[in-house]
Amino acid sequence: MSDQININVNGSKIRTDSDQLIIEACEDSGIHIPRFCWHKRMDPVGMCRMCLVEIETPRGKALVPSCTTKVSEDLVVDTESEVVKKAQEGVLEFLLINHPLDCPVCDKAGECPLQDQTMAYGPGESRFVEDKRHFEKPIPISEIILLDRERCILCARCTRFSDEISGDPLIEFIQRGNKTEVNTFPDEPFRSYFSGNTVQICPVGALTSTSYRFKARPWDLKKVSSTSNCSSMGCSVELNVSQNKMLRILGEDNEFTNQGWLSDKGRYNFEYLHSEKRILKPVLNNDSTNEISINESMELISNEISVDNNSNISFIVGHNSTNEEYYALNNFAENLNKVNKDQNINVYLSDDYLYEGFFQNTDLLGKVQDLDLVDTIILWAQDIKDNLPTLYLRIRQAVKNGKKLVIFGHTNTAMKELADSYFGQEIISKNLEFNVEISEIPNFNELINNKNVLAIIGKSSPIQNTNPISNLINYLDKNSNLKILNCFAKGNTFGALQNIDLVKGLNEFINEFDSRKNNIVFTIGSNPVNSSIYSNQIKDKLMDANFVVSLDLFKNETTELANIILPTTSLGEKEGTFTNLEMRILKQNKILPTPGSVLNEWEYWSMMLNKIDIENNYESEFELNLQLCEEYLDKDNVPSFDNLNKPSNLDGVLNSKSINIEIENVEPGTLEILFVNRLYGDSSTQINSPSISMLGAERFIEMNNDTFIKHNLSSYTVNLVQGVITLQVKIKINNHLPNELIIAPLNRRGFRDIDTTKPYELIEVKNLEELSVN
Amino acid sequence: MSWDNELLERAHKIIELYPQKRSALGPLLYLAQEKDGFISDDSIVEISNLVDITEVQVKSVSSFYSMYKEEQTGTYLLSVCKSISCEINDSRSVINSVKEFTGLENYETDQDKLFTFEEVECIGACGGAPAIQVNYETVEGLTPEKTIEMCEWLKNDKPEIIVADQLQNKFGGTQSFDWAIEDNTGSAYTVPGFQNIGTAKEKDN
Ligand code: SF4
Numbered sequence: 001m002s003d004q005i006n007i008n009v010n011g012s013k014i015r016t017d018s019d020q021l022i023i024e025a026c027e028d029s030g031i032h033i034p035r036f037c038w039h040k041r042m043d044p045v046g047m048c049r050m051c052l053v054e055i056e057t058p059r060g061k062a063l064v065p066s067c068t069t070k071v072s073e074d075l076v077v078d079t080e081s082e083v084v085k086k087a088q089e090g091v092l093e094f095l096l097i098n099h100p101l102d103c104p105v106c107d108k109a110g111e112c113p114l115q116d117q118t119m120a121y122g123p124g125e126s127r128f129v130e131d132k133r134h135f136e137k138p139i140p141i142s143e144i145i146l147l148d149r150e151r152c153i154l155c156a157r158c159t160r161f162s163d164e165i166s167g168d169p170l171i172e173f174i175q176r177g178n179k180t181e182v183n184t185f186p187d188e189p190f191r192s193y194f195s196g197n198t199v200q201i202c203p204v205g206a207l208t209s210t211s212y213r214f215k216a217r218p219w220d221l222k223k224v225s226s227t228s229n230c231s232s233m234g235c236s237v238e239l240n241v242s243q244n245k246m247l248r249i250l251g252e253d254n255e256f257t258n259q260g261w262l263s264d265k266g267r268y269n270f271e272y273l274h275s276e277k278r279i280l281k282p283v284l285n286n287d288s289t290n291e292i293s294i295n296e297s298m299e300l301i302s303n304e305i306s307v308d309n310n311s312n313i314s315f316i317v318g319h320n321s322t323n324e325e326y327y328a329l330n331n332f333a334e335n336l337n338k339v340n341k342d343q344n345i346n347v348y349l350s351d352d353y354l355y356e357g358f359f360q361n362t363d364l365l366g367k368v369q370d371l372d373l374v375d376t377i378i379l380w381a382q383d384i385k386d387n388l389p390t391l392y393l394r395i396r397q398a399v400k401n402g403k404k405l406v407i408f409g410h411t412n413t414a415m416k417e418l419a420d421s422y423f424g425q426e427i428i429s430k431n432l433e434f435n436v437e438i439s440e441i442p443n444f445n446e447l448i449n450n451k452n453v454l455a456i457i458g459k460s461s462p463i464q465n466t467n468p469i470s471n472l473i474n475y476l477d478k479n480s481n482l483k484i485l486n487c488f489a490k491g492n493t494f495g496a497l498q499n500i501d502l503v504k505g506l507n508e509f510i511n512e513f514d515s516r517k518n519n520i521v522f523t524i525g526s527n528p529v530n531s532s533i534y535s536n537q538i539k540d541k542l543m544d545a546n547f548v549v550s551l552d553l554f555k556n557e558t559t560e561l562a563n564i565i566l567p568t569t570s571l572g573e574k575e576g577t578f579t580n581l582e583m584r585i586l587k588q589n590k591i592l593p594t595p596g597s598v599l600n601e602w603e604y605w606s607m608m609l610n611k612i613d614i615e616n617n618y619e620s621e622f623e624l625n626l627q628l629c630e631e632y633l634d635k636d637n638v639p640s641f642d643n644l645n646k647p648s649n650l651d652g653v654l655n656s657k658s659i660n661i662e663i664e665n666v667e668p669g670t671l672e673i674l675f676v677n678r679l680y681g682d683s684s685t686q687i688n689s690p691s692i693s694m695l696g697a698e699r700f701i702e703m704n705n706d707t708f709i710k711h712n713l714s715s716y717t718v719n720l721v722q723g724v725i726t727l728q729v730k731i732k733i734n735n736h737l738p739n740e741l742i743i744a745p746l747n748r749r750g751f752r753d754i755d756t757t758k759p760y761e762l763i764e765v766k767n768l769e770e771l772s773v774n
Numbered sequence: 775m776s777w778d779n780e781l782l783e784r785a786h787k788i789i790e791l792y793p794q795k796r797s798a799l800g801p802l803l804y805l806a807q808e809k810d811g812f813i814s815d816d817s818i819v820e821i822s823n824l825v826d827i828t829e830v831q832v833k834s835v836s837s838f839y840s841m842y843k844e845e846q847t848g849t850y851l852l853s854v855c856k857s858i859s860c861e862i863n864d865s866r867s868v869i870n871s872v873k874e875f876t877g878l879e880n881y882e883t884d885q886d887k888l889f890t891f892e893e894v895e896c897i898g899a900c901g902g903a904p905a906i907q908v909n910y911e912t913v914e915g916l917t918p919e920k921t922i923e924m925c926e927w928l929k930n931d932k933p934e935i936i937v938a939d940q941l942q943n944k945f946g947g948t949q950s951f952d953w954a955i956e957d958n959t960g961s962a963y964t965v966p967g968f969q970n971i972g973t974a975k976e977k978d979n
């Protein structure tokens with residue numbers, strides 16, 4: 001903590017931290033200083049001079065940029081003097097020299113800092129009669145971002161973001177003086193997972209996104225704060241809606257989680273909400289012409305579940321439900337159990353990365369914020385940049401602030417540059433097991449012994465023996481002051497874990513499926529037939545099942561096998577709570593009407609209970625929430641709707657419940673291929689969001705150069721052959737990988753059929769004819 | 775890969791001179807310019823790989839500094855000073871004589887790719903104004919006549935290496951001070967002749 005000092009601003013005394021900038025100190029005391037380039041989450045550059053203020057110096061009054069000048073004891077600041085006003089007018093007049101003033105056709109108009117500040121501080125008149133500079137407008141700098149260079153005021157927010165925050169500086173200033181422009185390198189588009197943030201922070205309309213361009217005027221937008229379910233980080237977002245259509249998602253600055261940033265997936269994955277392909281009515285036997293009423297569908301389902309023979313009732317849940325919905329489902333399952341004790345009822349979570357995790361000792365559970373407080377960060381998990389992109393940003397920032405990062409295994413190669421120690425193939429085998437005793441790992445002990453350590457821990461691969469992970473945690477627990485972040489990456493996984501009494505994995509579903517019984521399967525917002533390494537087996541089981549009900553937004557490989565499809569709601573269409581990976585409970589809010597005759601998941605569970613004459617005791621999300629709050633461990637700090645809805649509670653509430661996961665540890669045999677989930681894939685929500693639908697289309701595998709040579713390859717396009725499967729893929733060289741291990745994307749078309757433990761062949765694609773076959 | 779092994783070897787030697795790879799960016803850009811007469815996109819890709827920064831970061835630097843050329847230059851780059859000291863010593867007529875002889879306007883290159891002409895800001899030779907640089911080798915105390923003589927000499931003799939001392943002896947006048955005593959090295963390309971990065975060439979007579 002830094003000391004508090006006094007400064008004097010516009011004649012009044014202000015108390016402030018001694019290491020603050022003038023602009024921050026003033027902001028905190030409610031004195032707004034206009035600015036373009038300064039952003040509180042980035043280093044100051046003093047680029048635009050809009051924030052000039054007068055301070056008293058030993059040599060008299062001086063104009064200084066308040067965004068680069070720190071406060072000091074008894075500093076006297078004037079933010080409103082005549083001189084300051086003149087400076088502000090001057091700066092704005094200069095900025096407008098080359099600005100095209102095409103506000104009538106600019107997306108930013110209405111929420112444009114340049115427009116607003118020109119109104120508030122500008123000279124009102126221009127003396128500039130010469131020609132403005134002209135550029136082609138707009139130019140696409142990636143599939144989703146457009147750049148209008150004429151509008152740019154060279155504040156360097158976008159370039160600093162991509163350099164400082166996201167670490168992929170693909171956008172930069174080119175040229176000098178009045179020729180300066182922002183641009184990318186000719187063949188190197190702005191393909192960053194985080195590019196959308198630059199659109200949000202650009203203080204003019206120079207950077208725009210394809211999905212929002214010309215769609216709305218800011219003053220027509222309805223807005224609500226909510227929580228993204230793009231990953232288990234639970235990023236705070238603002239949903240923007242106009243005429244009942246979601247048009248934009250913006251990041252909200254939540255100190256504890258995303259700090260304002262979003263991944264492009266979290267930002268742009270929403271157009272599917274209004275896709276024509278959405279299911280809007282219950283459908284019978286996967287036949288679109290066979291739409292039925294909700295009542296009919298409930299009749300049919302209740303007839304099946306109330307049959308009095310010993311049925312196996314399975315629920316395969318996804319990660320997009322709210323806590324309330326998981327709770328209602330759990331309640332439904334419990335009640336079914338009460339009705340017929342012979343029934344076998346189980347809930348499975350559709351995530352191959354699920355394992356038992358480390359939840360026993362709640363004292364050990366860490367927070368995202370611990371990244372900034374510990375000495376060392378240990379990472380052994382699936383690819384963080386692709387699966388928890390905003391957590392990746394937080395780790396980057398922590399490393400920048402001097403935290404040591406230790407990475408185990410082969411999935412987080414993209415973060416190797418950030419790591420103090422990267423334990424690759426010498427330490428961790430291809431099978432993700434230790435090659436050496438943990439205590440013998442070189443330079444490891446000094447990074448952890450008696451240090452504060454945060455371990456971000458999870459499976460690296462869908463198939464992995466988890467004993468090494470447990471051993472590592474035990475070792476860390478003994479030797480360091482340990483906190484753990486369990487790294488299940490998907491949406492509201494932690495909400496499912498907390499609100500469902502016992503959760504199992506997909507492998508358990510397959511093993512427990514007993515074809516001699518009457519099998520009834522519910523899939524809820526999950527597509528296990530297309531998202532798992534067990535997909536083929538699951539497909540067989542679902543085909544074998546007596547009755548399948550799918551609750552989903554779209555038809556997909558799983559709903560194809562369903563007897564009844566029930567349409568459900570999604571982000572913005574439902575209200576509820578969300579639990580992130582640190583057990584922070586955040587609010588999701590409703591701003592869109594429910595389309596067609598779509599119902600929330602919990603409403604279906606409630607209606608089904610009614611149909612089989614069981615009384616349920618909830619009638620709204622609100623009541624569900626009241627009930628589920630009863631079970632939180634910390635009773636004084638309950639995340640009720642009331643609690644979370646207060647404007648101050650964007651931050652959410654930390655709380656947890658006991659978690660029971662039952663998953664058998666599988667021995668992988670020999671891993672030949674390491675599956676990773678990429679940020680962009682072929683999920684039905686992404687495929688049905690036109691702006692980003694193509695981003696997950698490319699099929700590529702990664703390997704190191706030695707492996708490339710060993711396979712005798714000369715071209716980077718090959719056929720990956722395993723048994724009857726042939727996949728045409730591109731090869732990317734990644735020299736952080738161990739020999740003879742390739743990385744393949746699990747969530748891209750075609751890869752799911754591949755068995756990661758079986759040998760494969762890479763065969764060169766000889767000629768163009770062959771190229772066009774696939 | 776657009777750079778041959780010899781150039782790559784030179785690049786690696788330069789990179790070794792610095793504690794951080796990216797610090798070698800400036801000299802490497804001169805190598806690129808030595809190779810093509812300008813900074814090609816291919817070279818930018820090459821350099822970005824060599825020093826581990828993105829292509830656009832290299833481009834940002836190369837396009838910022840005017841001594842890194844974005845377009846092909848002629849064999850001889852004539853940089854005529856137009857700043858204040860030269861101006862008051864009649865650099866205008868020196869500039870005009872170059873323009874007249876070459877037929878070029880500012881930043882133009884002739885069809886034979888022999889001359890590129892540019893007017894530049896102060897080249898630090900104010901004491902001997904007016905001054906010109908030929909491939910960044912400075913000659914001071916010029917007159918319009920001597921300037922034309924120099925251009926003719928360049929055109930006819932096509933010297934492979936330009937050495938400041940030689941230029942000064944042949945065509946120069948007042949000198950601010952002796953840049954390098956008995957300097958026999960100069961520049962063979964449109965980049966400054968620096969010994970430590972190997973762009974300086976020895977003249978053998
Ligand atoms: S494009 Fe926008 S954010 Fe980037 S420098 Fe220009 S004005 Fe600033």
Ligand code: FES
Binds near residue numbers: 046
């Ligand atoms: S905000 Fe201070 S110079 Fe731009």
Ligand code: FES
Binds near residue numbers: 858897898901
């Ligand atoms: S002004 Fe011409 S060399 Fe300085």
